[in-house]
Amino acid sequence: MAISKDPVKPSDTLIHKTTNLMQNGLNSHAFGEYGSPNALGDARWTDELILATWYMAETGKVPDDLNYKTGKSGGGFDRLDFKFLSESEWVADPESIVTSIPLNRRNDHRKQLTPSIPIYGGGMSYGSVSVNVMMARAKNAEKWNTYMSTGEGGYPLDLYAHKDHVITQVATGYFGVEEKTIQAAPIVEFKYAQGAKPGLGGHLLASKAGDEVAKMRGSVPFVSLFSPFPFHSTYSVEDHSKHIDWIETVNPDALIAVKVSTPHDVDMVAVGSYYAGAHIIHLDGSYGGTGAAPEIAKKNIAMPIELALPKVHKFLIKEGVRDKITLIASGGVRTADDIAKAIALGADGVVLGTSDLVAMGCTRCGNCEGGPSGRGCPWGLTTTDVELQEWVQQDWAVERLDNYYTAVMWRIKDILSKLGLNDVKELVGRTDLLRYTAGED
Amino acid sequence: MQALEHQGGEAMASGSGGGRALTMSEFASRARERADNYHRYHIEALDTPDRQPLPNRFLVKVGKVGLAKFIISELFQYWGKWDVITSRPCTYGVFSGPVGGFSPRPHLCVGCLRCTVQHPEFTTVEHNPERAAMGDRFLSQKLIETIDEEARKGSVPVRGQGYRGRFGGPGWDGMFTDMSEIVRPSRDGIHGRELIGTSVDIGGKPMRLQFDSDGDLVGEGPRMLTIQVPFLFDAPPKMVASPLLTRIWKGAAESVDTLAMFPAETVRKLAIAGHNVVPIIPVSEASTAGGFGNGTQLVELDSWDEAAFTTACTAAPDVIVGVRLDFDAGWQAKLTEMVDSGVTVIHLVADNHGNGDGGRFAMDLIKEAHISLLESGKRDMVTLLGTGGVAAADHLPKAIIVGLDAVGLDLPLLIALQGRPTGDLSQRDTLRIKMPRKLDEEWGIQRLTNLSCSWRDQMLEILGAMGIREVRRLRGEMGRAMWCNQLEEEAFADIEGFVGGEY
Numbered sequence: 033m034a035i036s037k038d039p040v041k042p043s044d045t046l047i048h049k050t051t052n053l054m055q056n057g058l059n060s061h062a063f064g065e066y067g068s069p070n071a072l073g074d075a076r077w078t079d080e081l082i083l084a085t086w087y088m089a090e091t092g093k094v095p096d097d098l099n100y101k102t103g104k105s106g107g108g109f110d111r112l113d114f115k116f117l118s119e120s121e122w123v124a125d126p127e128s129i130v131t132s133i134p135l136n137r138r139n140d141h142r143k144q145l146t147p148s149i150p151i152y153g154g155g156m157s158y159g160s161v162s163v164n165v166m167m168a169r170a171k172n173a174e175k176w177n178t179y180m181s182t183g184e185g186g187y188p189l190d191l192y193a194h195k196d197h198v199i200t201q202v203a204t205g206y207f208g209v210e211e212k213t214i215q216a217a218p219i220v221e222f223k224y225a226q227g228a229k230p231g232l233g234g235h236l237l238a239s240k241a242g243d244e245v246a247k248m249r250g251s252v253p254f255v256s257l258f259s260p261f262p263f264h265s266t267y268s269v270e271d272h273s274k275h276i277d278w279i280e281t282v283n284p285d286a287l288i289a290v291k292v293s294t295p296h297d298v299d300m301v302a303v304g305s306y307y308a309g310a311h312i313i314h315l316d317g318s319y320g321g322t323g324a325a326p327e328i329a330k331k332n333i334a335m336p337i338e339l340a341l342p343k344v345h346k347f348l349i350k351e352g353v354r355d356k357i358t359l360i361a362s363g364g365v366r367t368a369d370d371i372a373k374a375i376a377l378g379a380d381g382v383v384l385g386t387s388d389l390v391a392m393g394c395t396r397c398g399n400c401e402g403g404p405s406g407r408g409c410p411w412g413l414t415t416t417d418v419e420l421q422e423w424v425q426q427d428w429a430v431e432r433l434d435n436y437y438t439a440v441m442w443r444i445k446d447i448l449s450k451l452g453l454n455d456v457k458e459l460v461g462r463t464d465l466l467r468y469t470a471g472e473d
Numbered sequence: 474m475q476a477l478e479h480q481g482g483e484a485m486a487s488g489s490g491g492g493r494a495l496t497m498s499e500f501a502s503r504a505r506e507r508a509d510n511y512h513r514y515h516i517e518a519l520d521t522p523d524r525q526p527l528p529n530r531f532l533v534k535v536g537k538v539g540l541a542k543f544i545i546s547e548l549f550q551y552w553g554k555w556d557v558i559t560s561r562p563c564t565y566g567v568f569s570g571p572v573g574g575f576s577p578r579p580h581l582c583v584g585c586l587r588c589t590v591q592h593p594e595f596t597t598v599e600h601n602p603e604r605a606a607m608g609d610r611f612l613s614q615k616l617i618e619t620i621d622e623e624a625r626k627g628s629v630p631v632r633g634q635g636y637r638g639r640f641g642g643p644g645w646d647g648m649f650t651d652m653s654e655i656v657r658p659s660r661d662g663i664h665g666r667e668l669i670g671t672s673v674d675i676g677g678k679p680m681r682l683q684f685d686s687d688g689d690l691v692g693e694g695p696r697m698l699t700i701q702v703p704f705l706f707d708a709p710p711k712m713v714a715s716p717l718l719t720r721i722w723k724g725a726a727e728s729v730d731t732l733a734m735f736p737a738e739t740v741r742k743l744a745i746a747g748h749n750v751v752p753i754i755p756v757s758e759a760s761t762a763g764g765f766g767n768g769t770q771l772v773e774l775d776s777w778d779e780a781a782f783t784t785a786c787t788a789a790p791d792v793i794v795g796v797r798l799d800f801d802a803g804w805q806a807k808l809t810e811m812v813d814s815g816v817t818v819i820h821l822v823a824d825n826h827g828n829g830d831g832g833r834f835a836m837d838l839i840k841e842a843h844i845s846l847l848e849s850g851k852r853d854m855v856t857l858l859g860t861g862g863v864a865a866a867d868h869l870p871k872a873i874i875v876g877l878d879a880v881g882l883d884l885p886l887l888i889a890l891q892g893r894p895t896g897d898l899s900q901r902d903t904l905r906i907k908m909p910r911k912l913d914e915e916w917g918i919q920r921l922t923n924l925s926c927s928w929r930d931q932m933l934e935i936l937g938a939m940g941i942r943e944v945r946r947l948r949g950e951m952g953r954a955m956w957c958n959q960l961e962e963e964a965f966a967d968i969e970g971f972v973g974g975e976y
């Protein structure tokens with residue numbers, strides 16, 4: 033594999049030319065000028081879904097002629113639909129619908145954080161993505177009064193300007209975890225596992241661990257970096273509780289989020305996390321995104337989020353603690369419709385990751401881990417290659433994300449309106465508002 | 474084994490000194506010798522390129538007129554800025570040949586689509602229909618591509634982005650394996666995987682050992698052999714069997730330390746009997762079971778016949794005699810009869826698609842066999858092998874979870890050797906598969922060794938995630954599996970329109 037150890041930053045003219053061509057190309061495809069590229073899409077992210085996401089990222093509106101709601105996976109979110117009311121019963125002014133959610137339900141001494149939307153950004157580390165991508169997501173989070181997670185790769189200095197909207201992730205390799213990054217965070221997220229590779233830890237391939245990434249992670253350039261699994265200091269809920277105490281000592285105000293995968297006993301894990309002191313339990317389903325994961329893990333280990341959510345939601349109710357913890361879902365949540373369905377299945381809110389990347393031009397070619405070039409994403413998203421990362425310009429990316437979130441939030445309010453709900457919190461666990469359909473294979 | 478004792482003031486050890494107690498220094502010396510001879514099981518994977526590459530994944534088409542116009546306009550616009558003029562929309566070299574985009578190199582294309590998005594007016598990237606046509610309804614294009622990569626590299630396929638396929642699905646796809654948030658095979662995190670055991674025992678053992686008053690064993694002890702991976706190489710289909718393929722099969726089995734099965738006639742004709750070779754004997758020739766020698770540990774009768782089994786056991790008293798059992802109608806009664814007759818190795822066989830009795834899938838049939846033996850209290854007296862319907866790395870642990878001790882492979886091995894299948898592949902006797910002309914022994918052995926390495930490593934991923942230390946503990950561990958249809962029942966039962974039971 034060719035490793036680009038001496039990459040060259042492109043000239044301004046080349047950046048201008050390339051980004052223009054890429055951005056114009058994304059738009060012309062989104063508007064149907066050249067039809068759908070034959071090789072675009074798969075069962076979960078169909079060509080229409082990708083093009084629709086590009087359209088929303090360009091216009092801030094949902095398209096008329098593309099399916100922006102579902103994929104063709106033949107199950108889960110793709111088989112669920114809403115039982116909309118007749119038009120006369122819709123909420124008259126969808127703009128008045130409340131979409132904020134409280135994250136601290138323990139009523140303890142810590143901050144009450146109330147993002148304006150039931151969405152925040154999932155962890156994508158510096159190294160797995162470029163600084164430009166990280167910054168665009170942070171700026172967008174600030175715009176929408178929500179959050180984004182650092183992932184496990186450190187805290188680039190530029191992020192401090194947006195620290196009130198940046199979640200610091202503490203994962204098993206402790207890459208980039210410092211006292212100051214804990215103190216800066218409104219929320220500290222413990223990553224126990226990731227849906228796409230549950231129980232397997234993390235892996236940044238050597239080709240993506242360049243000079244800057246290695247510096248940030250306290251490592252040697254171009255050496256593979258593993259986050260082991262699990263936390264070597266955690267054998268039990270009590271040990272987990274000690275972790276939380278440690279964070280409280282460093283930052284008494286921060287809320288604690290716990291990100292776990294979806295094993296058989298995910299309901300017990302959720303309750304355990306609550307009793308250990310977590311404010312947020314974040315379930316990451318098996319069909320979630322990743323920068324690099326064994327193919328065998330993505331498909332086979334742990335369960336999809338659609339199947340885990342009702343299990344956990346109902347168990348938390350049974351245990352009498354559902355109203356004391358925030359339940360967040362991720363892993364295969366692609367669209368506004370998926371978001372609303374996840375909430376109806378029991379989540380309070382969701383975390384997005386892949387959708388953000390698609391909005392910024394990702395075609396889901398799957399070469400994030402390096403690919404045959406060893407340089408990472410050819411679109412400049414999941415790479416720190418000095419040349420390639422320039423293809424994503426921050427201002428453009430922020431605008432794309434802002435537009436995309438505008439369209440997503442419009443659709444969420446549209447759904448709530450048609451269900452006659454004035455507040456997204458009223459949708460939580462309302463499986464009676466869903467219908468299982470024949471689906472579209 | 475070695476209980477320490479004092480004798481004449483010197484520390485002594487007993488149990489391995491041929492009746493005489495060992496001195497401490499002798500004991501230490503022998504222990505050192507054993508330790509020095511120990512080697513951790515390892516499969517040596519080597520990059521082994523394709524001999525006949527698969528059809529390209531993508532077709533890249535460039536309109537020459539459009540490209541020429543583009544280049545001319547760039548020359549005018551960026552004259553002197555050669556970095557800009559010579560820049561390409563591909564980081565993989567598709568347009569970096571001698572004449573650039575005028576003669577693209579589609580074998581390098583990974584489908585990122587940057588070229589067609591940037592230059593839609595003259596560039597298209599399409600799926601290659603020739604590639605899409607590979608395989609059949611079970612052994613899909615995706616499985617063939619994956620096996621090919623595994624045999625080429627010997628590593629675990631790793632990709633970016635999440636899962637792309639259908640939600641759950643029929644057969645093995647309807648099963649998810651469990652994981653544990655905190656329990657691991659070792660406390661060394663990722664490095665703990667190398668401590669996971671993948672060896673399995675094949676044969677039978679009494680449910681208890683009995684000793685006489687002198688402490689000597691009464692009756693038979695366990696009669697088992699051990700292979701280092703929970704899979705073996707079942708006999709190649711007749712249509713493609715050849716002396717060369719036989720040597721590759723056998724060589725790879727030796728390299729991996731597993732078993733290779735062949736018709737008895739082939740074993741005799743090519744004089745390949747050995748401790749890694751399992752002759753499959755027609756019941757009509759059961760009396761020849763003892764004639765293979767050269768370390769043969771296991772033979773199999775090709776079907777169930779009680780008299781033939783007795784004959785084979787008599788003819789080969791030092792060899793384990795297994796019996797193959799097709800999943801045809803009435804297999805359950807035969808299974809019971811076989812166990813009652815003392816068969817200790819039962820090789821269950823479904824077709825290549827994993828279908829058996831009444832069109833039921835191997836997963837359900839194996840589960841039924843395993844549970845019936847459990848219920849009769851005889852499961853630990855026999856080894857269950859199974860062939861048919863295993864065509865991907867994830868099928869392997871799943872087949873073990875539903876009850877197999879080890880899995881027989883045949884079709885995936887042919888794909889690893891770059892056999893090109895056509896038509897329906899379900900039946901071994903009629904399947905059509907064209908083997909490459911440039912097949913040679915060394916290359917073939919390494920390809921199968923690589924596939925074995927990749928599948929074993931992927932099994933370690935599954936076991937590691939579960940926190941299971943050895944594959945023997947995975948057998949029948951259905952509590953660590955999750956079935957999609959059951960989870961859907963649990964999750965969606967109260968949702969209008971949900972019926973369930975689709976898979």
